[in-house]
Amino acid sequence: GAVVSQHPSWVICKSGTSVKIECRSLDFQATTMFWYRQFPKQSLMLMATSNEGSKATYEQGVEKDKFLINHASLTLSTLTVTSAHPEDSSFYICSAREEGVYNEQFFGPGTRLTVL
Amino acid sequence: QKEVEQDPGPLSVPEGAIVSLNCTYSNSAFQYFMWYRQYSRKGPELLMYTYSSGNKEDGRFTAQVDKSSKYISLFIRDSQPSDSATYLCAMKIPGGYQKVTFGIGTKLQVIP
Numbered sequence: 001g002a003v004v005s006q007h008p009s010w011v012i013c014k015s016g017t018s019v020k021i022e023c024r025s026l027d028f029q030a031t032t033m034f035w036y037r038q039f040p041k042q043s044l045m046l047m048a049t050s051n052e053g054s055k056a057t058y059e060q061g062v063e064k065d066k067f068l069i070n071h072a073s074l075t076l077s078t079l080t081v082t083s084a085h086p087e088d089s090s091f092y093i094c095s096a097r098e099e100g101v102y103n104e105q106f107f108g109p110g111t112r113l114t115v116l
Numbered sequence: 117q118k119e120v121e122q123d124p125g126p127l128s129v130p131e132g133a134i135v136s137l138n139c140t141y142s143n144s145a146f147q148y149f150m151w152y153r154q155y156s157r158k159g160p161e162l163l164m165y166t167y168s169s170g171n172k173e174d175g176r177f178t179a180q181v182d183k184s185s186k187y188i189s190l191f192i193r194d195s196q197p198s199d200s201a202t203y204l205c206a207m208k209i210p211g212g213y214q215k216v217t218f219g220i221g222t223k224l225q226v227i228p
Contacts, residue, residue: 004159006159034216041124041220042220043204043218043219043220043221044160044204044218046215046216049215091157093159093160095159104162104165105162105216106162107152107159107160107161107162108159109158109159110157110158110159112157
């Protein structure tokens with residue numbers, strides 16, 4: 001299957017700082033990428049859909065000014081958590097959609113964010 | 117009512133057992149059904165992808181979809197300790213951004 005990478009794999013930051021997470025599709029081009037958040041013992045929750053060259057589409061309840069998404073190229077999307085607070089601590093996972101018959105989504109390994 | 121219901125477990129089985137994992141859903145618009153495996157602190161890995169009612173087999177894994185009952189299953193034969201992980205069912209509606217809706221995941225432990 002296609003490979004999606006995320007960087008960093010884990011990050012610890014102080015409250016009030018901003019953190020940028022990168023998501024890259026390594027062997028295919030992805031017009032659409034997705035950002036998910038997963039809290040312990042909970043399912044993946046879609047935060048936003050990122051489209052190359054246009055504004056992201058955010059799910060209800062997700063603050064677009066707090067979670068900035070940029071999809072500048074067909075292989076890279078970034079999520080910036082601005083003014084992070086302890087309640088933002090979570091596991092953030094991106095996926096990239098490979099265009100084809102089934103438009104399968106391939107997931108990155110995730111980024112664990114801890115805000116102190 | 118959640119769109120996708122999945123028992124979180126945990127489910128413990130002895131090595132070699134047949135494992136049955138299930139999800140129910142309420143939205144009849146779902147047409148594509150997936151099963152993902154997620155190891156601890158890792159991203160989900162796609163295991164099976166089906167789009168019609170019936171069975172689909174891949175090695176030790178069999179995915180079953182019953183659209184009339186809004187019920188999907190994943191069977192694992194000859195389970196191995198390496199199968200210990202959380203299994204998430206997922207489904208999506210064709211067209212548009214094709215948002216995927218996930219179940220909460222069932223934690224499986226295969227005991228040697």
